[in-house]
Amino acid sequence: MNNSNDFTCDDARPLVPAYLDGELSADRASPLRQHLMECADCRTRTQAHKAQRQWFASTPEVSVPEGFAARVARRAFQGDIGEAPQTTETLAPVLPFVLKMTAAAAGLLLVLSGVIRAVDIPTGGELRADDEATMSLEEALDRLEVLDGREARTPEGLVR
Ligand SMILES: [Zn+2]
Structure with a gap:
């Protein structure tokens, strides 16, 4: 695949999550970084992974009140179309x-x-x-x- 230390796409991809978290030691991160510079495919995947991670990280926790879904369903069956509180x-x-x-x-x-x-x-x-x-x-x-x-x-x- 490439000429740097026999580091292949299969080697690179499992390391990407840890790399994005900054959990890779320098001697493991450097061949991966090297690979990402040479391999557009892995670079794209890493970017996508990063974007996805940011997407999840930026989503605040939403707490739904207990029985919320059941109440919505019940009111919908009663013909409530969500205008005024009825x-x-x-x-x-x-x-x-x-x-x-x-x-x-x-x-x-x-x-x-x-x-x-x-x-x-x-x-x-x-x-x-x-x-x-x-x-x-x-x-x-x-x-x-x-x-x-x-x-x-x-x-x-x-x-x-
Ligand atoms: Zn690759």
Whole structure:
């Protein structure tokens, strides 16, 4: 491989960690240093090793509170998306409310599509168009009522 003291890559690599720690005696470090000057491959590996070591050394210890992962998982399952701090008590009525608003938005879309169709229809078909719009509104209300039956009652202020 090289011409200095039969010092090969296989000799060099096991010594690199101790060399970086300054633990090699001078008579062992000097052939390694010599090898690193001649061998780009080992030099690159040593640099990489050094960088990796600094990476780990510069990472401060992070202490995670006991049960942290379990608490995060539990809150995630409860629908907490990490915005405002919410307790289980305040979260419970919010979820049905969100579902209701989603259903209301879907119902509104249904009504709007009915209205748009009514506008599109020529003057001759006005009665039929009105019926369609009414049907859509009733469908939307039906959906809200189905949801009401499924979900727990929310406080009066939230319902309408
Ligand atoms: Zn080498």
